[in-house]
Amino acid sequence: MRSYHLIAPAKINLLLEIVGDRPDGFHELVMVMQSVDLADELELKPLGGDRISLHCTHPQVPLDESNLAYRAAKLMQDCFPGRGGVDITIQKKIPIGAGLAGGSADGAAVLVGLDLMWNLGLTQDELCALAAKLGSDMPFCISGGTALALGRGEELSPLPDLDRLYAVLAKYQSLSVSTPWAYQTYRHEFGATYANTPAAQQERRRTGPSVGLLGAIAHRDPASIGRSLHNDLEKVVLGHHPQVGLLREKLAIQSPLGAMMSGSGPTVFALAATREEAQRIATQIQIELPDPDLEVWVTKFIGRGIHLAESEP
Numbered sequence: 001m002r003s004y005h006l007i008a009p010a011k012i013n014l015l016l017e018i019v020g021d022r023p024d025g026f027h028e029l030v031m032v033m034q035s036v037d038l039a040d041e042l043e044l045k046p047l048g049g050d051r052i053s054l055h056c057t058h059p060q061v062p063l064d065e066s067n068l069a070y071r072a073a074k075l076m077q078d079c080f081p082g083r084g085g086v087d088i089t090i091q092k093k094i095p096i097g098a099g100l101a102g103g104s105a106d107g108a109a110v111l112v113g114l115d116l117m118w119n120l121g122l123t124q125d126e127l128c129a130l131a132a133k134l135g136s137d138m139p140f141c142i143s144g145g146t147a148l149a150l151g152r153g154e155e156l157s158p159l160p161d162l163d164r165l166y167a168v169l170a171k172y173q174s175l176s177v178s179t180p181w182a183y184q185t186y187r188h189e190f191g192a193t194y195a196n197t198p199a200a201q202q203e204r205r206r207t208g209p210s211v212g213l214l215g216a217i218a219h220r221d222p223a224s225i226g227r228s229l230h231n232d233l234e235k236v237v238l239g240h241h242p243q244v245g246l247l248r249e250k251l252a253i254q255s256p257l258g259a260m261m262s263g264s265g266p267t268v269f270a271l272a273a274t275r276e277e278a279q280r281i282a283t284q285i286q287i288e289l290p291d292p293d294l295e296v297w298v299t300k301f302i303g304r305g306i307h308l309a310e311s312e313p
Ligand code: C5P
Pocket: 025, 026, 027, 028, 029, 134, 135, 136, 137, 151, 152, 153, 179, 180, 181, 183, 184
């Protein structure tokens, strides 16, 4: 058994529409997810016994069972007993509590890495089914690229690659948003508008904001993609965090294509058609909001999820 070095890309939501409630207590969603090249790096090494040992470069990342990377290793041991332990080191580059699925990406990388290390030969569908047990965003993190995600977020359909686009991500370092809080607050404020029968949910999906975005993606039309960005959770998160609302407003002014919050936030992104345009937006936003707490990244859309580092065979 050998070690593996994996790349775990972040995702942004080009669209997040809350359709209604599900019998399992989660929300029925329509999402369009996109992988970007801001990524964590994970080193997986075989360990004797059945020990799971976790290390991370970021001091605020928990190293116990609450970490999705730990839980992914435990799930793999439970499903495939007797294969051994694993030492996991996470080089954290994706900000935490950011709406970028950083924790899910790490968990997905552990599933993919242990499949390789233990020579299990699992299919992508089998890996995604394991991932869905741990988190709604995790199946997408495995396959990555551009995808439509329905149900809880685990029913994936690939969409045409948009890998020529860029996104400028911006986040206040000291701010994080709890995903359960964002959804619960949304239910509290907008629950009366939910579509809760299968027929009503189907109708909502057929007429909702995803229709325009899916058409724009099919035509790979950046201006129309930018106009069709949508995130229902903005309605609760921006109200509670006015500085994020201001950041989004400034990014929208700077970006000819458009800006939106990702996932449950508080990361906001601006779309750009070229790296030069993205760089200009990043520079301008730092001039307009000169705050050492504001972090900005220029990222490129990518067409894949978890993968081996380039140096790996
Ligand atoms: O699946 P995951 O653990 O990532 O979800 C985090 C939280 O987000 C859930 O506990 C739930 O509060 C909320 N959520 C939801 N509906 C979804 C996905 C997530 O209500 N489809």
